[in-house]
Each structure stands twice: as structure tokens, then as C-alpha cells.
Amino acid sequence: MADNERGALFRKSVANQHSRVTYAELLFDLVFVFAVTQISHTLLGRFTPLGAIQTTLLFLSVWWVWVYTSWITNWLNPELTPVRVLLFLLMLGGLVLSTSIPKAFESRGLWFAIAYAAMQVGRTVFLLVSTPPDRTLARMNAVRILVWLLMSAMFWIAGGFAEGHWRLALWALALAIEYVSPAVRFWIPKYGASSVADWVVEGGHMAERCAGFIIIALGESIVVTGATFADLAWTTETVVAFVSAFICSLAMWWIYFHKGAEAGSEQISRSSEPGRLARLAYTYLHMPIVAGIILSAVADELVLTHPADHSDLKTVLSAIGGPLLFLIGTILFKHTIRGWLQLSHGVGIVVLAILAWFASDLSPLMLSLLTTAIMIMVAAWESISLSSGEPQSQSEATSA
Template sequence: MVADNPHGAMFRVITPNRHSRVTYAELFFDLVFVFAVTQVSHALLHHFTLIGAVHVAVLFLAVWWVWVFTAWVTNWLNPELTPVRLLLFAMMLGGLVLSTSIPTAFEGRGLWFAIAYAAMQVGRTAFWLFATPPHRTAVRHNAIRILVWLSVSAVFWILGGLAHHEARLWFWIAALAIEYISPAARFWVPGLGFSSVEAWAVEGGHMAERCALFVIIALGEAVIVNGATFAALEWTAANILAFVSALVGAIAMWWVYFHKGAEAGAEWISKSAESGRLARLAYTYLHLPIVAGIILTAVSDELVLKHPAGHSDMRTIVSTIGGPLIFLIGTILFKLAIRGFLQLSHGIGILLLLALSWFASDVSPLWLSVATTMILILVAVWESVSLGTEQ
């Protein structure tokens, strides 16, 4: 629950088996990332080459990381208090600069992207450090550890922003490597050592809901792309079927994630004695491929809607099959982390998508989209029936 804690100033009071609601300030902050996700999908659509995909992957990893780190901090701090709200509003400004820089981040606006990203990561962590009362030594040490790691990565972000072409890419890959390794390395720094698992306790229900809302953001972006593209086209039978297939596919993805998985994850992490460890694995790392798969599927939706007939080219095959494939890989690993076993339905779905890829070039984009949607429906129905039978 969220409370005014005289011993923790701006900190939440974390109570086992209680679920703090997501605040309106957090939801308002998330609006910036609706725009960021749209920018990422459009960047991939317009730069769908091998090097373009690498560039977009770097940008997406940055967007996800700055959002999920903010979710961690607002899990500990109380967003109902004015200073924390002002932090989120300042982060929104940085997020808008970050998002608007995405299309040309590897061209003219690289330095803007780097400055916005580094300022958000370092500034938010510095705020957390200064908001922590002196007597909360373990929390302050954690904040210092994270601030050190993010400050080191910020140097590489800025150097990349100042560099050009391949040098920029390598600087930014190094920056991401530092940041993505840091939680697994428990933010070790000289003098302070490793962070303890006990120090990372989170309000599990709140963390689960925050990440579920980001999945909604990604699904919402897919629906927006689908609707906006369809509205601009002549409504032929092929386009209508492609539109329906895309929408049903998004619904199936929602069903696969939310019908059983999201609720089970929230319940499990709320009861876990090691909520921090589970949040790091299941929500910080394993939600990344879930969101990435949805974004890639949104790219497929636009490609198929615009060109439903003929043979599927490589862009269409990679996005139409790759999106659901990455999504199912993410969900099967997420549910393994929270349930302790692999979902057979998801495994079969993954195998069917891989089998479909063997002859995808001989299938039209429209029917390739219909086939992947049917596979997602199969996974959703299978899981619902099998888990319903177990209950």
C-alpha cells in the first residue's frame, strides 16, 4: 500500500500480500512511451534492413530500460507526493526529447537522444538517492551503486552521440551492455560490494501491474497502426480480411498474456519471499521480448495491410512470423519463471511458427498473417482449456 511514512519520507510502505494501485501520475507518465513505442515501430518499418534492425533494437532496448528502471523507482517512492510527481513530469520532458529523436538517432539527432537518455537515467537515480533518509543505509547504498553504473554508461551514451556512423553504434552497444549486465551483477562497486537480494524487495502487485500496462501500451500501438493504415486504404476484400486478422491477432496476444499469465504473475510475486529476484528476472528482463514481439507484429500489420497479395518478401516473413515467435518465447519464459514449468501450448505454437517459416515465401502476406493469427488463437484456447481443467 502507499502511505505517508514518517520514517521513510517519500517511500512506499511495502506490506506482504497487499497491492498498491498504479497512480494517475504513473499512467500520465506512460503516455510518453505510447509515442516512443510508435516511433520505434515506424523506425523499423522505414529502415527494415539488417543494420536498420540493429539500430532499432538498440533504441528499443534503451526505451525499455529507461521505462522499467523508472517503474522500479516508483515502486519504492510514493508518486502521490508532489516531489515524486514533479520527477515524473520532468522525466516526461526527457522522454519526449528521447522519442522525437528516435527516427534520426543514428543521423542528426544522436546527441539529443544520448543527452535525454543519460539525463533521465542519472537524474532519476540521483533524485532517489537524495530522497532517501540517512538512516536507510541499505537503500542509500543501492542508489549509490546504481548511480555509479548509470554514470559510467552515460559517458558511453554521450560519446556515441558525439561520434558518427559505426562508432556511434559501438559506443551505444557498450552503454547498453553496461546497463543490462548491472542488475545481474547486483550492481557491484568497489567499497560497497554487491547489493543483497533482501534489499530489492518490491511491492509485487504494483510491479506486475506496471509491466502489464506497458504490454497494453504495445498492444494499443499495434491497434492504432492497424486502424490508421486501414482507414487510409481502399476497402477491398483482401484489405478487410488483413485488418480483421491483425485485430484478432492482437486480441489473441492479449489473451495469451492477460487471461492467465498476468494475474498469476501478480499473485506469485506478491507472495514471494524474494520479490526482488523475481521482479528482476520475470519483469525486468523477460518482459522485454514480450513487448518486442508485439512491436514487430505491428510492423507486420502495416506491411500486410498495404500489400496483402503476391509472394511474401523477407521483411513480411520476418515481421509476420518473427513478431508472434518472439512474443511466445517471451511469454513461455515469463510463465516458466512464475509457474515453474513450460507451457506446452506455447511450445507447440513456437514449433508451428518455425515450421511455417519453411514455406512462408510461397504464401501471400495476407494468408501468412491469417496463419500466424490462427496459431496464436490455438495457443490462447489451448492454455485456457488446459489450465481451466486443472482448476
């Protein structure tokens, strides 16, 4: 491939206009609707300490392979055939990855590892080959990323051959390598570490991609709720539980999208260091947001199937932990883009923590109603405070 042809695969930046999310990227994202569903069902089926650790590792790997692809398509143009073919191949890998999730720590561990490593390494090799030699900084970054991913791939494959706790340990090490690498700016011998200025990113596109994943998670939550409700007898308890779960999903959407998503897109588009903001706010801080939505989906299914029973530990952890993770991720994300902590979110976190003390004495339905009420309170409080101009005074107080 000639240098000018390779350079042509990169997106063309247009002043005052962010690159739109393409249809090929949206099609790629559909695979992860399935992946998120697999993760929530896997957690529901093995809600034990070990099962929770294993499912968390699987979630972190799914998020990481998706967000790395979003970085690549932020640089490369998916409207071009070679990049589209790359995305289609990654979709195939994503389907193998997703179908392996329920038995990733059993009979399909090697399939999961091969699919994951192939997606991570193969995509980065494509980036390196697509980068012309005259783009020195971009080429050096591709080399750095590839070295780190090759190192982690060895542990993924080794874990696929291993069994039991050895598989968990090897995969945890592989994942730790990948999560640490951006924080140390992909330092490798000879090349050193990249600088923040090297990470040229189109902020609006990155913000829109991550907002799309939030939609995926919320959509999966609603699908799980609807599918579970459809198979149940429609009693007063199940109908109320269904409505509560649906409204809680709407409240989560409101908390993230009403002001936060737009503010994040504007902030990263104006930032002098969009790469740093993209790494912190979108690569790392969106993880607890998505995890909270997935855990809430697990809670919704538990409440729907046993609305009037005693709230066991599994129900309490998911019903409280889901909204709690979501609010923790959201308050940190908004702090990164606004520079101050959202009071409504902080109060919501405290109230959820207090509710946890009494949760075991409540029925699953009552627990669902209370957590939904808390999320509605947070959403309404933020909307009113932002409309009244309260954030300005908070920001000034923080800076003072």
C-alpha cells in the same frame, strides 16, 4: 531536506495490499505510447540488417529507461508532489527521447543521448537524495546504481558526438553496461554487490506496471492497424487483413492476460524473494514480449498495404518473428512464475518455426491468417488446459 521528510517520500507498505498504480504513473506511460510508435515506424522505414540492429538498440534503451522508472516509483510515492515533479520532468525527457528516435543515428544522436543519460542519472540522483541515511541498504543500492549509470552515461554522450558505426558501438557498450549491472547486482569497489534480500519490491505493483506496458504495445499495434486501414481502399483483401491483424492482437492479449498476468502478480506478491523475481520475470523477460508485439505491428502494416503480393523477406521476418518473440518471452515468463513450461506455447513456437520454411511461398494475407490461427490455437489450448486442471499434472511430472 530533513531525514524524516526524505523518508516520507517512500511508499507506505500495507499488509496484504499491493500499492496501486497512480494516475501520475499512467500519465508518464503515455509518453511511451509515442516511443513505441516511433520504434515501429523506424523499423518499418529501415528494415535492413543494420537498421534492425539500430532499432533493436533503441527499443532496448526505451524499455530500460521505462523499467528503471517503474522500479523507482515502486519505492517512491508518486502521490507526493516532489515525486510527481520528478515524473513530469522524466516525461519531458521521454518526449525528447521519443522525438529523436527516427534520426537517432543521424542528426539527433546527441539529443537522444543527452535525454537518455539525463533521465537515468537524474532519476537515480533523486532517489539517493530522497533516501534518508538511516535506510542504509536502500542508500547503498542508490549509490551502486548511480555509479553504473554514470559510467554508461559517458559512453552515451560520447556516442552522441560520434558518427556512423562508432555511435552504434559506443551506444551498444553503454547499453551492455546497464543490462549487465543488475545481473552482477551493481557490484562496485568498497560497497561490493547488493544481495537479493536488499531489493525490497512491492510485487503486485511491479506486475501491474509491466502489464500496463503490454497494453501500451498492444494499443499501439491496434492504432497502427486502424490508421493504415483507414487510408486504404476497402477491398476484400484489405478487410480480411484488417480483421486478421485485430484478432491476432486480441489473441496476444488473451495469452498474456487471461491467466499469466494474474498468476505473475500473485506469485511475486507471495514470493520470499520478490526482488529476484521482479528482476528476471519483469525486468528482462518482458522485453521479448513487448518486442514481439511491436514487430507484429510492423507485419500488420506490411500485410495491409500489400495483402496479395509476394511475401518478401521483410514480411516473413516480421509476420513470423513477431508472434515467435512474443511466445518465447511469454513461455519463459510463465515458466518463471509457474515453474513449468506451457505446452501450448511450445507447440505454437514449433508450428511457427515450421511455417517459416514455407512462408515465402504464401501471400502476405495468407501468412497473416495462418499466424493468427496459430495464436488463437495457443490461447484456446492454454485456457482449456488450465480450466481442466492439466497444469497440475504437468507440474507434478516436471518436479518428478
